[in-house]
Every structure is written in C-alpha cells, then in structure tokens.
Amino acid sequence: MASSCFPDGAAAACSGERYNFAAGPAMLPSAVLAQIREELPDWQASGLSVLEQPFTGSPFKGLMHQAEQGLRELLGIPPNYRVLFMHGGATCQFGLLPLNLLAPGQSADYLESGYWATKAIAEARRHAPLNIVASGAGHGFRATPPLEQWRLDPQAGYCHITSNETANGLQLQHFPELSVPLVADMSSDFLTRPLPIERFGLIYASAQKNLGVAGLCLLIVRDDLLKAPRAGLPSPFSYALQAEQQSRLCTPPTFALYCAALMLRWTGQQGGLKAMARASLHKSRLLYQHIDASDLYHCRQRPADRSAINACFHLHDERLLPVFLREAELAGLLNLQGHAAVGGVRASLYNAMPLAGVEHLLAFMGDFERRHG
Structure with a gap:
C-alpha cells in the first residue's frame, strides 16, 4: 500500500489524486472519458x-x-x-x-x-x-x-x-x-x-x-x-x-x-466479468479488513452478506463523521457520504474505481484514526 500522504496531521492531498466514490452517477474510466x-x-x-x-x-x-x-x-x-x-x-x-x-x-x-x-x-x-x-x-x-x-x-x-x-x-x-x-x-x-x-x-x-x-x-x-x-x-x-x-x-x-x-x-x-469480479473482491476485502481491524470504524452488515460494490460503514463516534467527510474531500476522496436513510460512510467500488483509489482511501482512514481514534 502507498505510504500515507497526510503528514503533520493534515488531510490535504499530496499528489492531486481525486477519486469519486459516488453511488451514482458513478465515475467513468479515464480512457472512456x-x-x-x-x-x-x-x-x-x-x-x-x-x-x-x-x-x-x-x-x-x-x-x-x-x-x-x-x-x-x-x-x-x-x-x-x-x-x-x-x-x-x-x-x-x-x-x-x-x-x-x-x-x-x-x-x-x-x-x-x-x-x-x-x-x-x-x-x-x-x-x-x-x-x-x-x-x-x-x-x-x-x-x-x-x-x-x-x-x-x-x-x-x-x-x-x-x-x-x-x-x-x-x-x-x-x-x-x-x-x-x-x-x-x-x-x-x-x-x-x-x-x-x-x-x-x-x-x-x-x-x-x-x-x-x-x-x-x-x-x-x-x-x-x-x-x-x-x-x-x-x-x-x-x-x-x-x-x-x-x-x-x-x-x-x-x-x-x-x-x-x-x-x-x-x-x-479489462478481461471481462471474471476480471471485474476478482477486482471487486480484492478492493472490497482490503477495505473490510481495514474496518474490522479498526477501533474507530465498524461495519454493521453480516460479513457473509456484505456488498463487494457498495461498502457501508460507520464511525463509533458519529460526531466525527462531518470531520471525516470534510477531510476526505480535501484529500481527494469525494462523495463518501452514506445514503440519507442510513447515514455513515459509503465507498462505492464500481468497475471504474481503480485499486489506487482504495489504497488512497485506506491511507487516509489510517491517518484519520491515528489523529482521532
């Protein structure tokens, strides 16, 4: 995983990377755009x-x-x-x-x-x-x-x-x-x-x-x-x-x-649907493993039923959610707000989301927990 790019406790992006985690309309591949x-x-x-x-x-x-x-x-x-x-x-x-x-x-x-x-x-x-x-x-x-x-x-x-x-x-x-x-x-x-x-x-x-x-x-x-x-x-x-x-x-x-x-x-x-399935599972497993090992984040869904496409999770201290979302946006991690009916955080991992986007999110989440956990 890439090293953290949030030095001195700041949540500003260090490389200009921007990743759209919106549930829809979702991001498109750069080649298609x-x-x-x-x-x-x-x-x-x-x-x-x-x-x-x-x-x-x-x-x-x-x-x-x-x-x-x-x-x-x-x-x-x-x-x-x-x-x-x-x-x-x-x-x-x-x-x-x-x-x-x-x-x-x-x-x-x-x-x-x-x-x-x-x-x-x-x-x-x-x-x-x-x-x-x-x-x-x-x-x-x-x-x-x-x-x-x-x-x-x-x-x-x-x-x-x-x-x-x-x-x-x-x-x-x-x-x-x-x-x-x-x-x-x-x-x-x-x-x-x-x-x-x-x-x-x-x-x-x-x-x-x-x-x-x-x-x-x-x-x-x-x-x-x-x-x-x-x-x-x-x-x-x-x-x-x-x-x-x-x-x-x-x-x-x-x-x-x-x-x-x-x-x-x-x-x-990209290799068709078998390749898409492998990528989805890999991206979502990285994210869920990070959440399950955390003291700040938690996923309410039964593990066997968790979505590989829309990963939903919460912060144990919900007062930190606005801070998390604001700093995430500054870090180039966009549209992570959970659905209005559910709240929390939602990271949509559609086919166009590259592995680098998930790695960038994990680096931010780790840095945020070190500062607020």
Whole structure:
C-alpha cells in the first residue's frame, strides 16, 4: 500500500489524486472519458456530434447492434433472451414490471432486502397484489434473509429480488433456481461478476453505475415473458412492443447508449466479468479488513452478506463523521457520504474505481484514526 500522504496531521492531498466514490452517477474510466471528449464534436468522421445522430440512421443502428453484441458476449446471453434499451432508470421499472409481466389480479413475490427493495415493493403494490417472501427490516437490513426462510408462492407471476442494496451495503451472493420467473434489479452490481442468465426471467439495471451515464435502463428479458401490453399502458413502456421495434419504438436515449457501448468495450478490454469480479473482491476485502481491524470504524452488515460494490460503514463516534467527510474531500476522496436513510460512510467500488483509489482511501482512514481514534 502507498505510504500515507497526510503528514503533520493534515488531510490535504499530496499528489492531486481525486477519486469519486459516488453511488451514482458513478465515475467513468479515464480512457472512456477521453474517447467521449475526442469523439463528441465529430463522431466517426460524420461531421456531426454523436448528440446529433438520427437514431434511425445506419450508423446509430450499428452502434446499438454493437452494444447488444458486446453485452451478449460478456454475459453469455442465450438466444431466447432479448436485450432492451429503455428510457429512465431502474425506478421506472418498479411499476412497469407488474404492468408488463402480470395478468390482472395476479400476484408477485418480493424479497424485502433493503432500501431499494422496499421502494420497488411500494411502487409495485400500486399495480398488483404482492407477497413478501422474507424481510430483513426487523434487523435493520443488516443481513439478507436466507433462502430457506423465503415463503414462496408457486402461483406467483414472478419473484423479485434486488441483487445489491446500494444504501445498505448488502449483496446476494447466490441466485436461486425457482419455479416462477426470477426478476432482478441489478443496477449497482451489473457487469461486476458473471451471471447464470438461465436462472432469470428478467434482469434490469440503470446505466449510471457500471454502464455509463444516467438516462438509460437496460433489460434482459426471456422471450416467453414478452406479453401483449395491458390496456392503458403507453406503448413506449411495453416490453413486447419495444422488443418488436428493437428498442426504437421511440427515440432511445442516444448519448447514454453511446456511453454504454464504450463501457461495454472497455469492460471487455479489462478481461471481462471474471476480471471485474476478482477486482471487486480484492478492493472490497482490503477495505473490510481495514474496518474490522479498526477501533474507530465498524461495519454493521453480516460479513457473509456484505456488498463487494457498495461498502457501508460507520464511525463509533458519529460526531466525527462531518470531520471525516470534510477531510476526505480535501484529500481527494469525494462523495463518501452514506445514503440519507442510513447515514455513515459509503465507498462505492464500481468497475471504474481503480485499486489506487482504495489504497488512497485506506491511507487516509489510517491517518484519520491515528489523529482521532
């Protein structure tokens, strides 16, 4: 690990390093930012910015095809699954899932694993009856309910899970094989590890974590779940109609799609999802080991359920939190404030976060504890 760069008790950065630990929109790789900067005024020598490209033109259709193929190769997506590039973020899908996947009056199963699962449940309940298979609320969402405690309904239209709870620092380590379609919100840990795609009926993820910038939600949906839209559902929100039109039923979020294509290429160049998983585990283990050995910091989450992507922790003396955050920012460690519903500190370790960023954070944390512990 690099030596401490906070001499004389000061928390000022010594090398100009700056690392963005925001939960989202998240940092982008420097190589991707450089390519965006270079191509933005004139994309593919067309004389037009990528912001001005018609989505019905051959160049942009080619870009969408490349993005889909890149995703299929990274995840090994079978041919009986469709890839959709939808507007908005994952929150839009909270209500669109029951409207697209359930018959009128049909119920769905939901695992209440944290802040975002609770939000998904509240929205889905506006459109369909739900069964909560298990909940971690009684323990403050400090652990994920194990599969043996789930009370599943074999007649449910689907079972919804949140693979990674960004606010609570929890992550599902394994995905069950169920008799009903498994639906997963994977916004925060999408593309951070290989996935058994065949176990899922539908996966959805906002782009602004590991796939680029805000405004795009990516869906992977099995063919048999593409049903005729309910009466009253606007056509652009129909999975079936968007699949028929190759995500071009209306103007897609073109710039976000362009950024996603760059991110998919970059992910492949780094070694793909096995390499991303190794890096995530290494970065998070370094951080959790430091926290567990500390007298100042502590992690409330059960170790087996801790997220490799969003590491959440607290200071034993919460009065020090504003000082910690202020000095961290001066040290070039940005956006470490925990979610408003949880508090504390949150370090988001998405694919673009280099190991050097975690090492810089650990050096700062060690120096801060020496001065305040």
